Amino acid sequence: MSDVSTEIEPIQDPGPAPHVMRNADIDPKAEKRAEQQVAILFGLSGISSLLLIYSYVFIASDVFVFIPVMGNQNVQQLGLGLGMAFSLLFLGLGAIHWAKKLMPETEVINHRHEFRSSDEDRDELVKTVKHAAAEVKLGRRSLIKRSLGFSLGLFALPPVLLLRDLGPLPKKQLETTNWKAGTRLVTDPGNRPILASDLEVGAVVQTLPEMPEETERLLSDIAKDPVLLIRIREEDFQLSPEKLAMTHDGIIAFSKICSHMGCAVALYEQTTKHLLCPCHQSTFDVTRGAKVIFGPAARPLPQLDITVDAEGYLIARAPFNESVGPSYWERNSQ
C-alpha cells in the first residue's frame, strides 16, 4: 500500500519558495515605524480601559441615548462594553502586528517520528505484564477472583441506589389533575367563576380548576390543569354523540397542555377554529374534538366533560378520562 503514488512518476518537489524579506527587516525606518504602530495600538488599548473605568464610576445606570439602527441604548452598558471590547481588541492587534512585522518569520522544520513503539519495547511490555500476572497467580486463585467480582459488582450498585431520593415515584401524578366532578372552572388570571351565558360565540377563555382559598397553586398543578374554553356555534361541531354530550351549549373544553410535548397550546384561529401549539406547530381542529390535523402530535387534546351548576356557572361533570400532556411509557392510551 505504501508506494501507490510512486508507481507513476510524480512532479518533483521544487522545495520552498525563496524567502522574501519584509520591509522592516531591511529598512531601519520601516522597522521604527512598525515599532511605533505597535506602541500606538497598545496605547489605544490602555485608553479604552480608562473608558471602561470611567463608565463604571461616573455614568449613572439609567442614562439612555438614541443611536440610529440600534435604538435606545444604556450609556453605561455601552461604555463598559465598548471600553472592554476595544481594550482587548487593540491589545490583540498590537501583539499580532508585532509578531507579523518585527518578530523573526523564518520557517523552521521539525521532523516527525512514527508513533508505533519499537518491537523490542512492545515485547518487553507484554513480558512485564505477563510476568506480573503470573506472579499474582490470578488465574489459579479462582476463589479470590470470584469474590472480587462479587464485591466489585455490589460496590457499583450503591452510587446508583443513593440517587433514588432525588425525587418521588411517579405514582398516579401523571394520570390525575385537580379536576373533579363538580369543580368550577375559574379564569386564569383572575380566578373568577364563569357564567356559561356570559360566553359569546367565538370566545376563548383560559381556565383552571377552582381551589380552596388556602391552597396554593403549585407550578406542577399549572403544568397539567389549564383548560381552554371555546364557544362556537353548536351546529359547527362534528363530534361523536359521547363527545358532543361533554360540551355545553356550544362550549367545549380542552386541556391546554399539548399532547405532544406539553407546551401550552395557546394559539386559536377564529376563522378556521384551529388550535395551534407554538412549539412544534401541531394543529388541532376544535370542531372535530381537537383532532390532530397537522404536525407531530399523535393524539387529540383531552376533552373535559363540562356542564353548569345550579347558579349557571361552568363546572366539570367528571375528571379528565385520560392523562393530559405528553405521552409516557406507562400511559394507557387505549
Add this chain to the structure above:
Amino acid sequence: MTTAEKRLGNAADFVDERIGAAGWVKKSLNKVFPDHWSFMLGEVCMYSFVILLLSGTFLTLWFDPSQRDVIYEGVYEPLKGIKMSAAYASTLDISFEVRGGLLMRQIHHWAANIFMAAIVAHLLRVFFTGAFRKPREFNWILGILLLTLGFVEGLFGYSLPDDLLSGTGLRITSAIIQAIPLVGTYISFFLFGGAFPGVGFLPRIFTLHVLLIPGAFLAVITIHVMLVWYQKHTQFPGPGKTEKNVVGHPILPVYMAKAGGFFFIVFGVIAFLSAVASINPIWLYGPYTPGQISAGSQPDWYMGWLDGLVRMAPPLETHAFGHTVSWNILIPALIVPGILFTGMALYPFIESWITGDKREHHLLDRPRNVPNRTALGVMSITFVLVALINGGNDILATNFHLSINQIMWFSRIGIFVLPPLAFVITKRLCLSLQRADRDLVLHGLETGRLVRMPSGEFVEIHEPISDQKRFILTSHEQAPALELSATDARGVKRPGGIKNKVRARLSKAHAVGLPKVTAEDLKEIEHH
C-alpha cells in the same frame, strides 16, 4: 549579565533542580506550528471556552439558582410585584442592578454561541481535510465528545434564568426524557424532583452547568490539546512539506505572540458584540409558568436542528398492552441524533476500512481530491440545514409570508431528497475542480491575451504556473480501489462474501478521481 537575567536564571534554577523541567521545556519551545487560517478555528473554540469560564464565574457571584418563589422588588418596572423564581429574579438583578452584569451575561451568551459555532467549523475543517485519519482518531472522538458536551452545557445554561422561553425548553426536555420506554417517567421524576417543573431541577443543573460539565470540558480539552502537541499539527501539502516533517513557526516567540494576540481579539470581538447586540433579553419574556407560552419559541441555534427534526416528525405513537411508545419524539430527538453522532465518531475507522489504508497521515487532503468524503460531509450539512430551517419554520413563515404547512412539507420531503442530491452535486463539483487543476497544470493560466497567428487563427496565451503551484496541484496521492476477489488464490470462496462486496463497492466509489498530471505528461506536452 543584567540583574533581571540573573534573577530569572535563579528562579529557573530553583525550579529545574526540583523537577528537572529544562529538557522538556527546551524541546517544547522548539515545537513548530504550521500556519493556515483554518487552524485558528480550534483556537477560537479554546479561547471562547476560557471566556466562558471567566464570565461564568462572574455571573455565579450573583446568580441564585433556586426555584423558590419570590416577589420581584427590583428596578425593572414592568415586572414589579410579580411572583417569580429566585433564579429569574437574580438574573433580572444581574441585568439591571449589577454594573456590567448585563454585559457579562451577554458576553457569556455570545461566547457560548461562538464556542459552538467554532466547534462546528473546526469539526468541518478537520473532516474535509482528512485530519482525523490515523494517528488522530482519538482526538476526533474527543472532539465529538466535546461537541456533545457543548449541546448539554448550552441547554442547561440557557435554561438557568427560568424565563418563559427557557422554561418551555425544559418542558420539551422533560417530554423527551418521559418518552424513553420503561424508565423515562422515573428518570424525569428523579431529575426534576417530582412532576414537571418539580422543585429541584434548576439547582441540580446549576451544579452540572458550573462544576461537573466544565470539569469534564477542561479534562477533555486538556487531553485534546496535549494530543495535538504530542502528535504535532497536520499541515497542508506544499513545497518542502512531507509526511515526515512539519514546517512552520516555532512556539517562541512568533506563535506565542500570534496566539496570545488572537485570544484578545476573540475576546474583544465577543465583548463588542455584547456591547452593541442584545442577546436573550429575558426581562421581555417574563417568568416561567407552564400555562403560558410566547409565539415563536425558539431554542438557541445549535439546538434548532433537533427541534426542527421533532417538528417534522410524523404523528406516530404505538399503543399496546397498556403502554405508549412515542415514536414522534424518540426518533427525531434520540434515535436519529444518536445514529448521526455514533456514525460521526466512527467515521475515521469506517473510512480506513473502506480504503484499506492503515498508514499515518500528516499531510492534509484538499477536499476536492477526496470527492466521496467531501460529498458525504456536504450531504450531512444539508441534512442538518434542512432540519434547522424547519426548526425556524414559524419565524420563516411570519417573516416571508409563507404557510407553516408548506415549509413543514418542504422539510419532510427535503430531508430525504436534498441530502442525496447534495452528495451527487458535490461529487460532480469535486471532479470538475480536479479537471480544472489538471488543465491548469497542463496548459497554464489563461491570460485573456489573444494573439493572431500568421495563418489568421486566434489563440489565447496561456502562462505556465509556478513550480510550487504545480507541485501543490499534483502532490496528492491517488490510491486505487481495493481489490477484493470473492475467491482466494486457490479458487476457494472466501468467507464474508457480502461484506467484501460492499467494501469493494464503497472502495471503488471512494477512489473515483481524475488521473493527476504526472511528470511524463508534462514532458510530453513540452514536446508539442
